[in-house]
Amino acid sequence: MNRFVAANPSKCIGCRTCEVACALAHTDGAGVDTLAPETFKPRIHMVKTASVSTAVMCHHCEDAPCVNACPNNAIVYRQHSVQVEQDRCLGCKNCVLACPFGAMDVVTVPAVRQFAGMTLSLGVKAQAHKCDLCVNREAGPACVSVCPTNALTLMDRASMDETLRQRRERAALEAADVAA
Amino acid sequence: MEKHMAVCPYCGTGCKLNLLVEGGKVVGAEPLNGVTNEGELCLKGYFGFDFINDTKILTPRLRNPMLRRSRDAAFEAVSWDEAIQYAATRLSEIKAKHGPDSIMTTGSSRGTGNETNYVMQKFTRAVLGTNNVDNCARVCHGPSVAGLLTTLGNGAMSNSIPEIEDTKCVLVFGYNVADSHPVIARRIIKAKERGAKIIVCDPRKIETARLADLWLPLKNGSNMALVNAFANVLITEKLYDKDYVANHTEGFEEYKATVAKYTPEYVESITGLAAADIREAMRIYAAAPTATILWGMGVTQWGQGVDVVKGLSGLALLTGNLGRPNVGVGPVRGQNNVQGSCDMGVLPDNFPGYQRVDDAKARAKFAKAWGVPSLPDKVGCRLTDVPHLAETGALKAMYIMGEDPAQTEPDLAQVRKGFAALDFIIVQDIFMTKTAMFADLILPATSWGEHEGVFSAADRSFQRFTKAVDAKGDVKHDWEIISLLATAMGYPMHYTDTKQIWDELRELCPLYYGATYEKMEGLGCVQWPCRTLDSPGSKYLYEGNIFQRPSGKGLLFASEWRPPQDQLNEEFPLVLCTVREVGHYSCRSMTGNCAALQTLADEPGYVTINPKDAKALGIRDQELVWVSSRRGKVISRASVTDRTNQGAVYMTYQWWIGACNELTIHAVDPIAKTPEYKYAAVRVEPIADQVWAENHVQQEYATLKSGLSGAVSRAAKKAPAYA
Known part of the structure; x- marks a missing residue:
């Protein structure tokens, strides 16, 4: 099963700590100084409506529409998650249209190449931009680590099984109540 | 990477954290397992540290003392000797000519710490000779302090932050906990998960309202009517604890008479709430084995704040929700050390430890300890009195430390007029602020992260914070600056470190005597009252239902509802x-x-x-x-x-x-x-013209920013010796 970050709206207070942690976890260690409005592109989004506050992000679907929609096989299943091979991304946005959760975006970043000690500008490079579960971060997803109300959880097969077990137990008890 | 223990400098939750330092620069913050935060931090706690590094995103850090000899002149950087001598001379002249009460000082409820606040009020009382010292509690929880002192005898939260998750009912009144104290919001969520009922009184659908069992969206300006109706329901439906009221309270008959007319039906038109919902709220509150009331600025920032605070404490008294674990009344303090400023006597009517200035015995004790023949007995003026007193000429000088009233006080046009009318303004801060632009003399201090001390969290928790990095530039600790000024004014004052100040404070304040630096080492936390060296402190107040009033009983006190003061009309609807x-x-x-x-x-x-x-x-x-x-x-x-x-x-x-x-x-x-x-x-x-409007905002913003940064950079250039 692919792992994913699940958000619990009954615990979310809409503070956006997850968004900053996400952006910061993807600065290649450059630190908080590099954050600026123009370049702030978190892969998790806090959504606030009249009745709900919660974070929305990639579900790492088992049969992912983004994977299926990509004409260049840039989106792949790896490390029990859905990952983007940025070298292959064309920026065609098929994946953006395919994702039912609005979790995929296409962004452009400055493309540069190092050659003979010089940095050459190659215009811009498109990137399919989504949650990568911080697979290269030892402590796991940064958003989960920082959430002050523990509204975010990393779900894997084991935690999913535990959730299912609890739900079934609750359902059984409720059924017993109804019968009584 | 170095790690230095600190307490977050933002809200009053008192979260313990480590500042991560690399090459003399703060690069990150990580949570510690403090008593109030248990390993959590919020948005500001995690990502609110880099201001220390002088990012200049909004406004620059101050690096040198800066002086201007007339208001139309530019600031020039000067030496500390010159700055202190200038300040001492001007303050002494004004005191000689207009009397000590023509000078006002402020403490700071922010990053500077309790020791500095103690020194500031000592300077004000012993050196200037006035009680004109105040802090920004005046514009936030002042009514909580005044109201609770009257009804219960202590102005602080009666409960502890960790207790909130173990209460069975939380009545949240005018308090947006998600935005004000995210790490306390977690406690409310945990309480709900453990089966507590949550009642929220707030006109807006704030995050807590979304999670509440019952949300009462009352009309803006109807607090007192609703609180009286709550009391009315508790009494008429016989939901109150008769034994508790008989044994531990006084004033019940008058209280009952005042709230009699405030039936839920009567207040429907004032509050916009259904009578049935008001009744339901009190049935839930009274039925809970333990219930806690939490409030914030939605209760206090009103022309009738004190009355509503008294009213809320009345609900707790009626139901016996005081004096035991997991109950109580919680005015949750907004700024990290606003509880501390009050604790330290940065108030016009109290010495440190809530000992009143109009109590001759207290005055004699402090005068003796501070080596002065006498101390002023007249209650000083309040921060919000300043514009008026400046315009009438009663106030001539102001020494503002770590506050920005030109941004935070009401009716800023009037505030600016007041500043313009003052003869002499000292601003002591870490940043160039809008207020500093009115100053004659600017004194640069070390920031949180650059000094150590003790903060008081909202729930009376004393906790130590340490220094992470050395300050850059020609800056000094706040308490050192005040000591230099006191000495220059003929009152020798010298402290070697904050512990020495703290120990002097402890000796003078029975409430804090047992709260030693040793007990607060590391993650140590001591909640006052802590009267003896072997006491661990007090998680909650009023144990045994003994209230800190002459009779030992809580006072039930109700007031008539008054409508708000500004008037809506067709022009301002x-x-x-x-x-x-x-x-x-x-x-x-x-x-x-x-x-x-x-x-x-x-x-x-x-x-x-x-x-x-x-x-x-x-x-x-x-x-x-x-x-x-x-x-x-x-x-x-x-x-x-x-x-x-x-x-x-x-x-x-x-x-x-x-x-x-x-x-x-x-x-x-x-x-x-x-x-x-x-x-x-x-x-x-x-x-209509949005393009013009967007440009206008950007231009105005750039002008303001360059005005502040220009004042600092020009001053440095004018005096290269100190640049």
Whole structure:
């Protein structure tokens, strides 16, 4: 099963700590100084409506529409998650249209190449931009680590099984109540 | 990488954290397992540290003392000797000519710590000879202190932050915990998960209202009517604890008579609430085995704040929800050390440890300890009195430390007039602020992260914080600066470190005597009262239901509801209520200089408005709009949202362009002198030319920013010896 970050709206207070942690976890260690409005592109989004506050992000679907929609096989299943091979991304946005959760975006970043000690500008490079579960971060997803109300959880097969077990137990008890 | 233990400098939760330091620069923050935060931090706690590094995103750090000899001159950098001598001479002249009461000082409820606040009030009382010392509790929880002192005998939270998750009912009144104290919001969520009932009284659908079992969206300005109706229900439905009332309270008959007319049906038209919901709220509250009331600025920032605080404490007294674990009354302090400023006697009527200045015995004790023949017995003036007293000429000089009243006080036009009327203003801060632009002398201090000390969290928890990095530039600790000034004015004052100051304080304050630096080592936390060296401190107040009043009983006290003071009419048909947002803090001098926080929210800020009101005015979401009141006019960005009630709009108070305090009214509570920030009559108008408006905001913002940074950089250039 692919792992994913699940958000619990009954615990979310809409503070956006997850968004900053996400952006910061993807600065290649450059630190908080590099954050600026123009370049702030978190892969998790806090959504606030009249009745709900919660974070929305990639579900790492088992049969992912983004994977299926990509004409260049840039989106792949790896490390029990859905990952983007940025070298292959064309920026065609098929994946953006395919994702039912609005979790995929296409962004452009400055493309540069190092050659003979010089940095050459190659215009811009498109990137399919989504949650990568911080697979290269030892402590796991940064958003989960920082959430002050523990509204975010990393779900894997084991935690999913535990959730299912609890739900079934609750359902059984409720059924017993109804019968009584 | 080095790690240095600190306590977060933002809200009053008192979260313990490590500052991560590399190469003399703070590069990160990580949570510690403190008593109040248990390994959690919020947005500001995690990402609000880089202001220390002088990012210059909003405004520069101060590096040198700066002086201007006339108000039309530019600042010049001067040496500490010259700055202190100048300040001493001017203050001494003013004191000689106009008397000690012509000078006012402020403590700082922010990063400086308790020791500095102790030294500031000592300087004010022993050296200047006045009780004119105050702090920004005046504009926030002043009414909680005044109200609770009267009814229960102690102005602080009666309970502890960790207890909140173990209570069976939380009554949240005028308190947006998600934005003000995210790490306390976690406690409320945990309480709910453990089966507690949550009741929220707030006109807006705040996050807690979303999670509540019962949300009472009362009309803006109807607090007292609702609280009286609550009391009415508890009495008429016989939900109150008769034995508790008989044994531990006084004033019941008068109280009962006052609330008699406030039936839920009677207050329906005032509050806009259904009588059945009001009854239901009290049935839930009274049925809970343990119940806790939490409130914030929605209760206190009113012309009738003290009365409502007394009313809320009455609900706890009626139901016996005091004097035991997991119950009580919690005025949750907004700024990290506003509890501490009050604890340290940075108040015009109290010495440290809540010993009154009009008590001759207390005066004699402090005079003896401080080596002066006598101390002033007249209660000093309040921060909110300043504009008026300056204009009438009663006040001539002000020494403002770590506060930015030109941003945070109500009716800023009046504040500016007051500053202009003063003969001499000293601003001691870490940043160039809007207030510093009015100063004659600017004294640069070390920041949180550059010094150590003790903070008081909202629940009376004393906790130590340590230094992480050396300060850059020619700056000094706040308490060193005040000591130098005292010495230059003929009162030799010298401390070697904060512990020496703390020990002097402990000796003078029975409430804090047992709270030693040793007990607060590491993650140690001592809640006052802590009267003896072997006492661990007090998790909750009023043990054994003994109240700190002459009779030992709690006072039931009710007041008639009074409508708000500003008047709505056709010209100004909407209520403006000023509020907070999670990512920015106070005047924004700290958070505005943090890259992450400024990335999330920048000028001109938002005015939130209900979709029906927006539609009627022809205003669309995210458009720039004019907001005007009888006192001013500012530009802001509309956020059209169902969470805002019809008939009211809300703005946060840290913006320079969208400065809501240009609009607020200087109408104050008669006792606490706290302004009615929560109710100003305003008009919101669309702007046809949005392109012009966007440019206007950017230009004004750039002008303000360059004005502040230019003042600092020009001063440094003018005096190369000190640059």
